[in-house]
Amino acid sequence: MIAAEHGSGVPLIAVHGFGVDHRILLPLEDWVADRPWRRIYLDLPWAEGATDQGVSTPREVADAVRDEVETIAAGGPFAIVGNSFGAMVARHVAHALRPQCRGLATLAGVFELDHDKRRLPPREIVMANESVLSRAGSFRDDFAEMAVLQTAEALTAFERFVLPGIRGADTEVLDRITSSYSAGYAPERTDLPFTAPSLHVFGRQDHVVGFEDGLGTAGHYVRGTFVVVDGAGHNVHLEHPDAVAPLVRDWLLRAEHHAL
Numbered sequence: 001m002i003a004a005e006h007g008s009g010v011p012l013i014a015v016h017g018f019g020v021d022h023r024i025l026l027p028l029e030d031w032v033a034d035r036p037w038r039r040i041y042l043d044l045p046w047a048e049g050a051t052d053q054g055v056s057t058p059r060e061v062a063d064a065v066r067d068e069v070e071t072i073a074a075g076g077p078f079a080i081v082g083n084s085f086g087a088m089v090a091r092h093v094a095h096a097l098r099p100q101c102r103g104l105a106t107l108a109g110v111f112e113l114d115h116d117k118r119r120l121p122p123r124e125i126v127m128a129n130e131s132v133l134s135r136a137g138s139f140r141d142d143f144a145e146m147a148v149l150q151t152a153e154a155l156t157a158f159e160r161f162v163l164p165g166i167r168g169a170d171t172e173v174l175d176r177i178t179s180s181y182s183a184g185y186a187p188e189r190t191d192l193p194f195t196a197p198s199l200h201v202f203g204r205q206d207h208v209v210g211f212e213d214g215l216g217t218a219g220h221y222v223r224g225t226f227v228v229v230d231g232a233g234h235n236v237h238l239e240h241p242d243a244v245a246p247l248v249r250d251w252l253l254r255a256e257h258h259a260l
Helices: 028-032 058-073 085-096 130-146 152-168 171-178 241-256
Strands: 002-006 010-015 037-042 078-083 101-107 198-203 224-229
Touching: 010 058, 010 085, 028 037, 028 241, 037 058, 058 078, 058 085, 078 085, 078 241, 085 101, 101 241, 130 152, 198 241, 224 241
Parallel strands: 010 037, 010 078, 078 101, 101 198, 198 224
Antiparallel strands: 002 037
């Protein structure tokens, strides 16, 4: 499950979203490499090269990651960040291993797994650019499906961090999990308020998961920073790295000072 590892110190676990792989979170390296954290990037079961263990529900995925984090942390502290579907996983792990968790972050996180119940903004392209779309070539549709900013920078980030995971994904595993996609964890509905430092970043134009469902959990995360970034969609950390990077660094600083 561990796909990449960098640095030393307290484990910082990174969990990617649905249909992509760990590379979508590698921009973190440019933001936090100078901090005292051992960055560990996980690949979920559909990622290229991952071993299919037969998991068939989001709960099974989340439980497997919880077990992996228990092994990695070995009873010690850790922090965890999740993107999109990975945010559901990260929130479950952070709550299940609450005594060890120094911090939780979500980027464009799924807070409502049932697609029909999500409160979503209408699809909107804030910055359209036909020449950028033309440059995308064979992956034009993949880029255009998510892009709120059709800029050269966003295209480059998509090609580097997102596209490899899309192309390498095991569709059989994805289809199996999709059939029960809404059967995941929502710890905010059942657990006590989360008291470790947290960060929750959303794109205002995110038509995939939205932002309202996530903002509705603000009362649960009593040390949480909640930010909605305008001009950003589901790949908010790729479209606006200059906005998201300082937020992640601030969260990590708070997590470093959090006493367990």
